[in-house]
Amino acid sequence: xxxxxxxxxxxxxxxxxxxxxxxxxxxxxxxxxxxxxxxxxxxxxxxxxxxxxxxxxxxxxxxxxxxxxxxxxxxxxxxxxxxxxxxxxxxxxxxxxxxxxxxxxxxxxxxxxxxxxxxxxxxxxxxxxxxxxxxxxxxxxxxxxxxxxxxxxxxxxxxxxxxxxxxxxxxxxxxxxxxx
Numbered sequence: 001x002x003x004x005x006x007x008x009x010x011x012x013x014x015x016x017x018x019x020x021x022x023x024x025x026x027x028x029x030x031x032x033x034x035x036x037x038x039x040x041x042x043x044x045x046x047x048x049x050x051x052x053x054x055x056x057x058x059x060x061x062x063x064x065x066x067x068x069x070x071x072x073x074x075x076x077x078x079x080x081x082x083x084x085x086x087x088x089x090x091x092x093x094x095x096x097x098x099x100x101x102x103x104x105x106x107x108x109x110x111x112x113x114x115x116x117x118x119x120x121x122x123x124x125x126x127x128x129x130x131x132x133x134x135x136x137x138x139x140x141x142x143x144x145x146x147x148x149x150x151x152x153x154x155x156x157x158x159x160x161x162x163x164x165x166x167x168x169x170x171x172x173x174x175x176x177x178x179x180x
Contacts, residue, residue, distance in 0.1 A: 002026075010037045010064035011056070020071045029075045032159045035065040036086035038105070046099035054100055061104035066111060073122070082125040082159050085112050086151070089174045109170050116168030125167045127158045146173065 004026040008019040023030055039060045042053045065085050069076075076083075087108045094102035116126035151173050157163050158171075 011060045031081040034084045040101040043097045049100050057100045057104050062107045077122045084127045113168050
């Protein structure tokens with residue numbers, strides 16, 4: 001097993017193209033895609049947000065995972081792989097000050113479910129994974145803030161054959177349940 005790395009700003013088409021080329025050069029195909037990039041350049045009101053900020057947030061947080069997957073799709077079909085789109089607990093429990101970010105992460109949940117239906121015939125499974133962020137520690141009396149390692153086990157499981165019948169699910173890794 002070997003590892004290769006590349007810098008990729010998922011909001012830039014040329015970076016996504018280079019990422020795909022590097023993955024194909026290094027691996028010959030793609031079994032798993034984990035999209036965890038996200039931006040929130042503004043803390044403030046949803047309705048007071050400029051069109052430029054709306055575009056940036058939606059481009060990186062929602063559009064880029066779909067575009068990257070569309071580039072990788074020919075190399076993922078019929079490989080029994082999985083796609084994991086990392087969202088945020090803000091998709092379920094919005095924070096007023098995060099405005100458009102909340103909207104983008106909720107949209108990512110919808111993208112997960114829609115693509116799960118579209119791509120199931122191609123033998124590609126989808127999962128959403130919402131991680132905890134710092135403001136929720138106080139509001140939910142959590143003993144600690146979630147770390148990236150807290151998501152590693154579920155991501156590993158979702159990429160494994162053990163999860164072969166799990167598709168289109170949004171799984172919260174949040175230190176508490178976000179829904180009944």
